[in-house]
Amino acid sequence: MVSPILELENINKSFGHVHANKNINLKINKGTIHGIIGENGAGKSTLMSIVFGLYQANSGKIKINGKEINLRSPKDSIINGIGMVHQHFMLVENFTVLENIILGFEGELVFGKNLEKAKKDLKNLCETYKLNIDLNSTISDLSVGFRQRVEILKSLYRGAEILILDEPTGVLTPQEVDELFKILRSLKEEGKTIVLITHKLIEIMDLTNEVSVMRQGEMVGHTKTENTNKEQLAEMMVGRSVLLRLDKNDSKTGDVLFKVEDLSVKDDLQVIRVKNVNLEIREGEILGLAGVTGNGQTELLEALSGIRKVESGEIFLDGNKVSDNQNFLDPRELKEKGLAHVPEDRQRMGLVTDFKAYENLIFGYHDQQPFSKSSILKHRDIITHSKKIMEEYDVRPQSPNLITSNFSGGNQQKIILSRELNENPKVLLVGQPTRGVDIGAIEFIHQRLIEMRDRGAAILLVSVELDEILSLSDRIVVMFDGKIVGERENKNVTDRELGLLMAGVV
Amino acid sequence: MAPVDKSKVPWWVSNLIVPLVNLTLALLVSGLFIFIAGENPYQAVRLIIYGSFGYIEGFAYTLYYTTNFIFTGLAFAVAFHCRLFNIGGEGQAYIGGLGVFLVAVNFSFLPVPMVWLLSIAGAMVFGAAWAFIPAYLQATRGSHVVITTIMFNFIAASLMVFLLVDVIRDTAQMGPHTVALPKEQWFPSFKDFAALFGIKIRYSPLNISFLLAIAASFFVWFLVWKTRWGYEMRAVGHNTQAAIYAGISPYKNIIIAMCISGGLAGLLGVNEILGVHHKIVAGFPAGYGFTGIAVALMGRNHPIGIFPAAFLFGILYQGGSEVTFDMPNITRYMFVAVQGVIILFSGALENLFRPQIESFFVNRLNIKASA
Known part of the structure; x- marks a missing residue:
């Protein structure tokens, strides 16, 4: 039997008390697309960072084509034919595609022969895998989808046989996702091996040949994709049925609570981003x-919540006009009128991540009873409230004094939701x-x-996830x-x- | 090395052990300087300790310097919680002193305690007003306070020289200073207190402003952590976008934070005018405003940290001047260098050994816990 192209044996990795990877065994066969799926914090990214040489395992073996290797840095991995496309691209924005790809591998002081050769090689790669990239375009002019292709091309140029992609579709449109999947399939056809890290079940079902599921640092199952289904994978990921x-019942709608008429909004660069939008949301809808x-x-949500100025048009809350381009209520006044807002970017806008959890649980409501009285914060009442609300919304860990950045993303989101929903708003922007x-x-x-x-x-729900x-x-x-x-x-x-x-x- | 899980590090390791290690290193390097200068570092340390603790007047001097550093350290810290780098403490203190003097002179018909209270208010109002202009420019025009406050230090210095030479100079004297305030308005000094208990000591500038500094520390702690104002200032400082989302005005809070900061710096004028000189002398802030920045950074912008940091700098100032008397090879500037080394180790290189120290203690505690 042919030995698998990549084999992990009993990989262990701890960060302090956190055992991020426990006795991980994994076999990845050549010429397949192998999915690794798990919740946030299950240890997927840690495992792949070990394979890419960013972290060193505490114990365990990594074998490539049956031969044990020692990966001390990404350089070792690249030599051994492992490439990785990160969630956040590692590209120099004001360089061209070509300059980015040869960065660190220029091979000559004054560009000449080597550069010409690189150009030719890259053109061949682009043709073989139908990447359709213009080598001379500047990165900052490229869409997210194309930047990702540049990353893929970079790995291929450096001789990657195994390509690891970490949550590659998070930033792409559905159409760009289709394009990416086409490219990945053609890579597979040419004999490359692909490891896809994701938490989206639909991608696993669409694309992969084999799938491994991780949960809380452990590998909980391997299977051929054709032998499983979404429900089964979800259950393995979470450890219970989901x-x-x-x-949900059909909605029982009532009066119009929130109405937007002919709204236009400009962004910070004075470009009109919202153009004559009309919306109506009813009670219970x-x-x-x-x-x-x-x-x-983004601009629409900011205008509706009072953060951004309205250029033209009107906004009505519960039948009363709250904003037009002359007068507008600020976020605090809108809150008092029963409008709550869960912002798109929780770390940039919804939370002060350096604050303690209890400080974020009253954020925006801190000047109201019972949290403060004549400008003095009532610490005891705030803590009592925080404990209650953290229990109600199952925020973990349940410690109001913990700094917010120490909570996981999901729990940070719960902090915001609990804060905004607890006020029983009439209108909720999410x-x-x-x-x-x-x-x-x-x-x-x-x-x-x-x-x-x-x-x-x-409720106005803004989401880029169609499923949601x-x-x-x-x-x-x-x-x-x-x-x-x-x-x-x-x-x-x-x-x-x-x-x-x-x-x-x- | 794996990063240490921050939530597992005991507070006393990150807030006590790490600063102490940094300080020790800074002192070792400073000792090396003294050795290179041709003096015995051990002897220098003995002199510093003797000078700042060894006799009562020396200790009083140490506390007098501490008072000034507390005021300017607190001033910097308050603005910093709103992420404003107010390096204009020097100028704000200078103008604050003008406030003290003008109030004390013009309200001298009132009972003395009233004059004191009004003078303190005058110091804060004048200091705040001097900070208000850069704050307003930052809030409305985005002019960076680092640039504007440092320029306002120069403007304050020039303005005061102009006033001291041409407007409020004591015409009976040659020097650029005002007339002295009436004696009954002077703050009771430490010497007066000691005399109450029948202890006779020589002069030292320590006076009841020290108590004002302690009160100011409590005020800052309460303001920053216990009131809505402090909460909003910190929110603006840590995440302006989020503050806007929550309906907190960055504009308003930048101005409030800077004015409180300027007011605290102005209190230095109370110590210097009512407590020490009893008149405005040219250049009385003497760099305390700048050293306050280091004090605040070393004290991690918390009153509980600022107090020991201010005390440490007080020791260095007082003990350092003692050393320069006794050791001919050590000049005043040597102690500026020592201060610099301390700032370097506890500010810029603060995290040099932090990971090692933290993981050392975390591992130790783990072993203990599992044993």
Whole structure:
């Protein structure tokens, strides 16, 4: 039997008390696409960083083609034919594609022969794998999807036989994902081996030949993809069965609670990003706003929550006008009127990560009873409140005095949600509620949002995850290039149809 | 080396052991300097300790310097919690002194304790006003406070020289200083207190401003951690975007933080005018405003840290001047270098040995816990 191209034996890795990888065994066969799936913090990225030489294992063996090797740095890995495409690209923005790829491998002081050879080799690689990259374009001019291809090309040029991709689709549009998958399949056809780290089950089912599941630092299962299904994988990941489809009743809608008329908004560079948008959300209704990142959703949410100035148009809350381009309420006044906002980017906007958890649990409500009285914070009441709310929303660990950056992404999100939902708002604006959140917490967050809806809140859900929009919303609007390009009842729409709207095709 | 899990590090390791190790290293390097200069470092240390603790007047001097460093250290710390690098403490203290003097002179018909309270208020208002202009420019125009406050130090110095030469100079004297305040307005000094208990000591500048410095420390602690104002200032400092999201105005908080900072720096004027000189003399802030930056950074911008840091610098100032008397090869500037080394080790190189020390203690504690 041929030995697997990459084999891990009893890999262990600890960070202080945290045992990130426990006795990991893994065999990856040549010419396959191998998926590694697990929740955030399951140890996937740690394991792959060991394979790429970024970390050293405490114990265990790494074999390539049956031969044991010692990886002390990424350089060793590259020599052994291992390449990695990181979540955050490692490219110099103002260099061209070519300059980025040869960086560190220039091989000559004055560019000449070697550069010409590199150009030729790269052109061949591009043709073989249909990468379709112009070597002379500057990175900053390229879309995210193309930058990722540059990373892939870089690894191939350095002789990668095994290509590790860490959550490659997180930043891509559905169309870009399709393109990426095409490239990965053609790589496989040419005999390359691909390791795909992801927490998206659908990608595993679509693309991989074999899949390994990790949970809490352990490898809990290996299987051929054709022998499994999404439900089974989800159960292995979480360790219990998970509702992938939400149980929810039809909504009982009432009066219009939130209305946006002819709204236009400019961004910081004075470019109009939201163009004459009209929206209506009723009591007891979730309106899903779908769209590819960067089509004006961020500016829309900021304008609706009072953070960004309205250029033209009007916003009504519960029948009263709250904002137009002359007068607008600031976020605090809007909060008092019953509008809560879970921002898209929790670390940039929703939290002060250096604050203690209890300080973030009152953030934005800190000047209200019972948290403060004549400008003095009432520490004891705040702590009592925090303990109660952390228990209610299952924030772990349940320690109000812990600095917020020490919580996992999912728990940070729960801190924000608990803070905003606890006030029982009439209108709730939610941006990307489950971005970077693990499956168990996603389920919890979705259930809370449905509960809020059933209690009569009007909810605007902005998300780039189509699955999320489809499983939560009652009505869906699609935003493209700052405009609302379509509105559908959730019952009679398919993700294909939405995908076309999102791409601005229809 | 694997990063240490921060939440597992006991507070006393990161807040006591690490600074002490850094300080020890700084002192060892300073000792080397003294050795190179041709003096015995051990002897120098003995002189420093004797000079700052060895006799009562020396100790009083140490506490007098400590008082000034507490004021300027607190001033820097408050602004820093809003991520404003207020290096204008020197100028704010100078103008604060003007406030003290003008109030004391113009309200001299009031009972003395009233004059004192009004003078303290005057110091804070004048200091705050001097900080307000850079704050306003930062908040509305984005002019960086580092640039504007340092320029305001120069403006303050020039303005005061102008006033001391042409406007409020004591015309009976040649020097650039004002007339002295009436004696009953002078702050009771440490010497007066000692005399109450029948102890006769020689002069030292220590006075009841020291108690004001302790009170100011409590005030800053309460303000920053216990009030809505401090909470909002810290929110703006750590994450301006998030503050805007929560309805907290960065504009308002930048101005509030800088004005409180300037007010605290102004209190240095109380110590110097009411407590020591009893008049405005040219250049009385004498660099305390700048040393305050180091004090605040070393004290991790917390009043509990600022006190020992201010005390340490007090020891260095007082003990250092003792050394320069006795050791001909050591000049005043040598102690500026020593200060520099301390700032280098406890500020810039603060994290040099932190990972090693922390993991050492974490591992030790683990062994103990599992044994």
